[in-house]
Amino acid sequence: MxxxxxxxxxxxxxxxxxxxxxxxxxxxxxxxxxxxxxxxxxxxxxxxxxxxxxxxxxxxxxxxxxxxxxxxxxxxxxxxxxxxxxxxxxxxxxxxxxxxxxxxxxxxxxxxxxxxxxxxxxxxxxxxxxxxxxxxxxxxxxxxxxxxxxxxxxxxxxxxxxxxxxxxxxxxxxxxxxxxxxxxxCRCSGGWKPEDTIDHRVRQIKLTVGGERALCAVSGGVDSTTAALIARRAIGDNLRCILIDHGLMRKGERESILKSLSSLLGGIKVVEAQSRFLGRLKGVADPEEKRRVIGEEYAKVLQEAADEEGCSFLIQGTIYPDRVESGRGQASEASRIKTHHNVGGLPSWLKLKVVEPLADLYKDEVRKIAAKIGVPSEIIWRHPFPGPGLAVRVIGEVTPEKLHVCREASHIVEEELKKAKLYRKVWQAFAVVGDDKATGVKGDKRALGYIVTVRVVTSVDGMTADWAKLPHSLLDRISSRITGEIQQVTWVTYAITTKPPATIEPV
Incomplete structure (x- = not known):
C-alpha cells in the first residue's frame, strides 16, 4: 500500500x-x-x-x-x-x-x-x-x-x-x-521518487490496453516522448506513433523530431495536415475559440489515423499543470484558465479511449523519469511547446505573414540563449506577434512593421513563473537580430509580467 x-x-x-x-x-x-x-x-x-x-x-x-x-x-x-x-x-x-x-x-x-x-x-x-x-x-x-x-x-x-x-x-x-x-x-517513511513509479506505469498501460493497439501523437517534447516510451515498454509494436504536422511548428522542428525519435520509437508516421489546420484558423481571432478549433481538428486527425492503424486507445503526455489549467484537475476548486488542445479540447464524439500515464506528475518529475528510461538530453531539456503550436503565440488571426514572423523571431531567441549558455537555465523562451504595428526606419526610409514581444521565463513546474532577468547585452543582440533579419519587424519589446497574474503563453 x-x-x-x-x-x-x-x-x-x-x-x-x-x-x-x-x-x-x-x-x-x-x-x-x-x-x-x-x-x-x-x-x-x-x-x-x-x-x-x-x-x-x-x-x-x-x-x-x-x-x-x-x-x-x-x-x-x-x-x-x-x-x-x-x-x-x-x-x-x-x-x-x-x-x-x-x-x-x-x-x-x-x-x-x-x-x-x-x-x-x-x-x-x-x-x-x-x-x-x-x-x-x-x-x-x-x-x-x-x-x-x-x-x-x-x-x-x-x-x-x-x-x-x-x-x-x-x-x-x-x-x-x-x-x-x-x-x-505523520511518521511517513519517505523515499518516494518519481523514477520508482516507472514499472507501475508500464503495468497500468499493459492492463488497460491489453492486446489492442494504441496511438500516440508525439510532438518532440519530453512529455509525449516519455509517455510514448513507457507505452512502448508496455505494449511493444502495438504502439503506433504519429507526428501531426499542423503547420504551426517551430523552425526545423519536424526534421529534428524525426531524427531524434524514429529509432527510439520504432518509426514515426508523419500526417500532413498543414492546410487543414491553417484553413480552419482563417478568420479566428478569439484565444479560446482558436484553441477549440485546433482541438477539434486535432481530434479528427487522431481519429482518422487511429482508424487507419486499427487503434482503439490514445496515449497522451498530459501532465498535472495541463489538467489544472484546463479545469480538469481532481480538485473541484480548479477553474479553467485555458483549454489545452489534448485535455479540455477533445470532443465527446472521439471514439478512442484515452490513457494518460503522466497525468499525476509535474514537469520536473517527468524529466527525472525521462532520464531514467533513456530519453535523449536534448529532448529532456527542450523547452515546453504548446500543442496548438505557434497559434498561441500569434495574437489575433493566424496569418502566413504573422506565422513567419513568429517562427523566425522565436528561432532567434532560442539560438541566442543557447549561444549564451542560458537555454537550460530558463523554462521557456519565444517571441509573440499580434496585429499592432509601429513606425520604424529601415534603409533610411520610414517603415511600418510588426511589434514583436520577447517572452523568457523561469519556472520549476509551469504552475508559476517569473520573467528572466537576462543581461542587457543579450537582449540587445536578440532585438538587433529580429529587426535586422525579419523585414516585417520594426519594434521589439520584452515581457516582464509574472505568472500569475499573466499566463506564460499569451493566447
Whole structure:
C-alpha cells in the first residue's frame, strides 16, 4: 500500500505548491477536492491531511467539516485551513489588519511541527481574517506583530494550524516545518521518487490496453516522448506513433523530431495536415475559440489515423499543470484558465479511449523519469511547446505573414540563449506577434512593421513563473537580430509580467 499525504484544495493559489513541496521531501502527495476529505481521513494509506489556503472567508463556510472533530490522523491547516480548524472546533475567527508578504514571526512553543525553528523567523503571509481565539485544548505556538495566533496546535489530537505559508520559499524555514509534519508528526517513511513509479506505469498501460493497439501523437517534447516510451515498454509494436504536422511548428522542428525519435520509437508516421489546420484558423481571432478549433481538428486527425492503424486507445503526455489549467484537475476548486488542445479540447464524439500515464506528475518529475528510461538530453531539456503550436503565440488571426514572423523571431531567441549558455537555465523562451504595428526606419526610409514581444521565463513546474532577468547585452543582440533579419519587424519589446497574474503563453 503506497503511503501518501492528501492536500485538500480549498481554493488557494498555492495548493499545488504544497503538493510539490511534499513530493520534494520524498512523500507522495495527492491534491483532492474538499468532497473527498472524509475518504482520505478513512484511507489507511493516507498518513496525514493538509488543508490549503483559500480566497474565501471561513465565516461564510457552509460545508460539513465534522471530520475535524473526529480526526483519525494528523491534520495541518495552512492559512484558510488554519482558520477552518479554529472555526469548526469552537474557536473564533474575525477580520483584522491584513498581512501580506514577508513578516517576522515569534515562536512561543517548539511543538513537533516547529521543532528546530528559530525563535524569530521570517514567514510569508497573505490574509486579512485572523484566529482571535483558539479552540479548547489548543495552545498558541507563534505570533506576529499583527497576528496573535500565527500558529496553534493540539498535540494530543495531532492537529496543527499555521496562518503563514510554509510552502512558499519566502518562509525561511518552511521546508523544515513541512518536513516536521511529514516525519515527526505523520511518521511517513519517505523515499518516494518519481523514477520508482516507472514499472507501475508500464503495468497500468499493459492492463488497460491489453492486446489492442494504441496511438500516440508525439510532438518532440519530453512529455509525449516519455509517455510514448513507457507505452512502448508496455505494449511493444502495438504502439503506433504519429507526428501531426499542423503547420504551426517551430523552425526545423519536424526534421529534428524525426531524427531524434524514429529509432527510439520504432518509426514515426508523419500526417500532413498543414492546410487543414491553417484553413480552419482563417478568420479566428478569439484565444479560446482558436484553441477549440485546433482541438477539434486535432481530434479528427487522431481519429482518422487511429482508424487507419486499427487503434482503439490514445496515449497522451498530459501532465498535472495541463489538467489544472484546463479545469480538469481532481480538485473541484480548479477553474479553467485555458483549454489545452489534448485535455479540455477533445470532443465527446472521439471514439478512442484515452490513457494518460503522466497525468499525476509535474514537469520536473517527468524529466527525472525521462532520464531514467533513456530519453535523449536534448529532448529532456527542450523547452515546453504548446500543442496548438505557434497559434498561441500569434495574437489575433493566424496569418502566413504573422506565422513567419513568429517562427523566425522565436528561432532567434532560442539560438541566442543557447549561444549564451542560458537555454537550460530558463523554462521557456519565444517571441509573440499580434496585429499592432509601429513606425520604424529601415534603409533610411520610414517603415511600418510588426511589434514583436520577447517572452523568457523561469519556472520549476509551469504552475508559476517569473520573467528572466537576462543581461542587457543579450537582449540587445536578440532585438538587433529580429529587426535586422525579419523585414516585417520594426519594434521589439520584452515581457516582464509574472505568472500569475499573466499566463506564460499569451493566447
Amino acid at each position: 503506497k503511503e501518501y499525504v492528501a492536500v485538500v484544495d480549498l481554493g488557494g493559489q498555492y495548493t499545488h505548491l504544497i503538493a510539490r513541496k511534499v513530493r520534494e521531501l520524498g512523500v507522495y502527495s495527492e491534491v483532492i477536492p474538499a468532497s473527498r476529505a472524509r475518504d482520505a481521513m478513512e484511507d489507511p494509506a493516507a498518513k496525514g491531511i493538509i488543508l490549503s489556503g483559500s480566497y474565501r472567508s471561513v465565516r461564510s463556510e457552509s460545508r460539513d467539516w465534522s471530520i475535524l472533530k473526529e480526526a483519525k490522523k494528523p491534520v495541518l491547516g495552512i492559512c484558510y485551513g488554519h482558520q477552518l480548524i479554529a472555526h469548526v472546533l469552537g474557536g473564533e475567527v474575525q477580520e483584522g489588519v491584513g498581512e501580506y508578504g514577508r513578516v517576522e514571526c515569534r515562536i512561543a512553543r517548539r511543538t513537533k511541527l516547529l521543532a528546530g525553528v528559530r525563535r524569530r523567523t521570517v514567514v510569508w503571509m497573505s490574509h486579512r481574517d485572523h484566529v482571535t481565539r483558539t479552540p479548547d485544548g489548543f495552545t498558541v505556538d507563534a505570533c506576529t506583530r499583527s497576528c496573535k495566533v500565527a500558529a496553534m496546535s493540539c498535540e494530543k489530537l495531532q492537529i496543527y494550524g499555521v496562518q503563514f505559508h510554509p510552502e512558499v520559499h519566502h518562509t525561511r524555514e518552511g521546508r523544515k516545518i513541512l518536513k516536521n509534519f511529514l516525519f515527526r508528526v
